[in-house]
Amino acid sequence: MYKxxxxxxxxxxAFILAGLFVCMYSSTILAQTDTTTVSSSLDSLIKWLAYTxxxxxxxxxxxxxxxxxxxxxPDALKKGVWVIxxxxxxxxxxxxxxxxxxxxxx
Numbered sequence: 001m002y003k004x005x006x007x008x009x010x011x012x013x014a015f016i017l018a019g020l021f022v023c024m025y026s027s028t029i030l031a032q033t034d035t036t037t038v039s040s041s042l043d044s045l046i047k048w049l050a051y052t053x054x055x056x057x058x059x060x061x062x063x064x065x066x067x068x069x070x071x072x073x074p075d076a077l078k079k080g081v082w083v084i085x086x087x088x089x090x091x092x093x094x095x096x097x098x099x100x101x102x103x104x105x106x
Contacts, residue, residue: 022049047094054091058084 022045065080 018049050090050093054087054089054093057087057090059087061087 061080061083064083065076068076068080
């Protein structure tokens, strides 16, 4: 119980910190007057967040799966694979959006 609560608080703190970072970064972006600069800056921020969060999710999934398998958890491999697949999807999200835009002719 205590470990779960501690992990939840840690995740909540990280989420709040990431939100504050996005707010601080977006205020400097929106202060610019050129719309193409704002758009490219927001695109680069979204790509950076996707690559960072996706890579972290893959790394955490691999580490967590290994630790849980060492503790002989029968569901560790199934849960770990889902975390790794989710991290890969987050990591690949900017390229998927770019591919969809290309197919749509944008």
